[in-house]
Amino acid sequence: MKKDEASCAGARVEKLVELRLSKDGSRRSFLKSALAAAVTGTVASGCDHPFVKDLLQKHYKELSDEDKKELFQRIEQRTHAWSGVRVKVSDPQPLDGVHWGYALNLNHCNGNRRCVEACARENNLPNDPEIRYIRVVEADNGSQHLEHGTVNYDREQVPEPGKYYLPVQCHQCRNPPCVKACPTKATWQEPDGIVVVDYDWCIGCRYCQAACPYHARRFNWTVPSIEPDRINPDQGYLSNRIRPVGVIEKCTFCLHRVRRGRYPACFEACPTGARKFGNLADPSSEVRQIIASKRVWILKEDLGTDPRFFYFYA
Amino acid sequence: MTRSSCLLALLCASGCNQGIEPMKRDFADPPPASSVVMVEDHPALIPTFPCSSCHADREPDPRPRKLVEYHTPKNGFDHGTKDGWCYRCHSLENIDRLRTTLGTPVAFSDPQDLCGSCHGDKLIDWKAGLHGLNRGSWNGPKLRQSCTFCHDPHKPAFEPMVPERPPDVLGERT
Numbered sequence: 027m028k029k030d031e032a033s034c035a036g037a038r039v040e041k042l043v044e045l046r047l048s049k050d051g052s053r054r055s056f057l058k059s060a061l062a063a064a065v066t067g068t069v070a071s072g073c074d075h076p077f078v079k080d081l082l083q084k085h086y087k088e089l090s091d092e093d094k095k096e097l098f099q100r101i102e103q104r105t106h107a108w109s110g111v112r113v114k115v116s117d118p119q120p121l122d123g124v125h126w127g128y129a130l131n132l133n134h135c136n137g138n139r140r141c142v143e144a145c146a147r148e149n150n151l152p153n154d155p156e157i158r159y160i161r162v163v164e165a166d167n168g169s170q171h172l173e174h175g176t177v178n179y180d181r182e183q184v185p186e187p188g189k190y191y192l193p194v195q196c197h198q199c200r201n202p203p204c205v206k207a208c209p210t211k212a213t214w215q216e217p218d219g220i221v222v223v224d225y226d227w228c229i230g231c232r233y234c235q236a237a238c239p240y241h242a243r244r245f246n247w248t249v250p251s252i253e254p255d256r257i258n259p260d261q262g263y264l265s266n267r268i269r270p271v272g273v274i275e276k277c278t279f280c281l282h283r284v285r286r287g288r289y290p291a292c293f294e295a296c297p298t299g300a301r302k303f304g305n306l307a308d309p310s311s312e313v314r315q316i317i318a319s320k321r322v323w324i325l326k327e328d329l330g331t332d333p334r335f336f337y338f339y340a
Numbered sequence: 341m342t343r344s345s346c347l348l349a350l351l352c353a354s355g356c357n358q359g360i361e362p363m364k365r366d367f368a369d370p371p372p373a374s375s376v377v378m379v380e381d382h383p384a385l386i387p388t389f390p391c392s393s394c395h396a397d398r399e400p401d402p403r404p405r406k407l408v409e410y411h412t413p414k415n416g417f418d419h420g421t422k423d424g425w426c427y428r429c430h431s432l433e434n435i436d437r438l439r440t441t442l443g444t445p446v447a448f449s450d451p452q453d454l455c456g457s458c459h460g461d462k463l464i465d466w467k468a469g470l471h472g473l474n475r476g477s478w479n480g481p482k483l484r485q486s487c488t489f490c491h492d493p494h495k496p497a498f499e500p501m502v503p504e505r506p507p508d509v510l511g512e513r514t
């Protein structure tokens with residue numbers, strides 16, 4: 027909302043308050059009027075205040091380039107104010123003709139959790155309370171009953187004989203149940219397939235978390251605490267910027283990296299080469315060749331979510 | 341119009357929009373994948389390379405026998421059948437070279453040519469980027485690492501690793 031619009035709205039409310047005060051009113055109506063007057067005063071006089079700007083902020087899709095610039099600056103200043111770290115917030119756009127795909131070789135994954143830690147570092151995930159996008163399930167060989175597996179295995183060495191390891195993160199479904207569940211359209215699928223969240227538009231109802239069959243969404247129960255030396259200054263507005271309390275967050279395939287040609291952080295951290303990433307629309311990409319030539323399967327295929335995350339054996 | 345066709349039309353009219361939306365597979369004009377692939381140079385596995393600095397003066401003994409000391413950091417040999425011997429992979433004629441199963445000499449810097457002479461499927465996958473570590477950019481130049489970056493040629497199976505700590509996530513403790 028522009029400043030003159032806000033002032034105009036404020037003037038309208040002030041007029042209403044005047045009208046109301048001129049009549050005989052109840053205590054309740056007087057209180058309403060007084061509150062309206064107070065809000066009006068704040069809006070009319072304090073348009074440059076960050077609180078008001080937060081209050082009047084639009085949905086990401088409605089932001090103009092100018093709005094974005096101002097908004098990103100505000101986030102950068104806010105982060106600098108509490109942490110002393112100069113960060114750069116940006117929103118790299120989807121690339122034409124690119125549909126992301128991820129493939130994971132279960133023969134090679136040995137459950138070392140390097141991907142989990144690299145993801146936390148890259149995406150500014152807090153340690154207290156701890157949020158991690160990737161969960162590595164340890165299950166018995168030959169078993170598909172993941173509910174009998176565990177993500178909390180604590181071993182001196184991996185892999186444990188007789189076990190296999192299945193990392194699970196957001197599958198960026200083509201038919202995402204989480205997007206359908208959102209009542210405020212704070213989460214949506216981008217043209218390149220990544221399901222993103224506008225953290226400033228999320229009301230924290232957690233419907234999407236309940237809808238996700240892969241348990242891929244995380245909720246910020248408290249103000250996320252992150253040590254300044256762990257802050258990644260390369261931040262994406264829809265991906266790894268530091269989230270406020272009471273909102274949902276999730277893996278975005280490191281959107282701020284992959285849209286600039288880089289690989290996701292979990293991919294680069296994997297010491298066994300189990301992770302493969304690329305463009306599903308490109309027949310020569312690694313993921314397409316894996317789908318064409320390997321034994322590929324997807325998790326919970328029967329739900330019809332049509333994920334972009336594939337598991338294979340090779 | 342028969343009753344069944346009426347029913348079908350009614351079902352289509354009322355129910356089609358409630359189902360799963362058709363998937364959009366708009367794969368028009370994908371950008372070309374970069375074919376620029378570089379293989380990273382690997383430092384010598386042993387500090388005493390080249391081997392000829394010592395072995396040039398020695399007469400090679402091709403007879404298999406029990407060795408107690410190896411030149412590699414991880415002492416020992418556990419690769420393939422137990423009757424394997426040095427000169428299955430090292431060249432008898434030129435100790436600074438390797439040899440494939442067919443006897444073709446291979447430089448130490450190109451171990452994939454030797455490894456692929458037995459593990460052809462892995463070599464095909466590695467050349468396509470499906471096996472091993474890729475670095476660089478998904479749509480730009482890629483840096484690929486050869487077999488001996490990750491596998492000790494004398495003990496190629498991965499050693500067990502120390503994992504990162506387990507998660508301490510709210511509601512995820514079992």
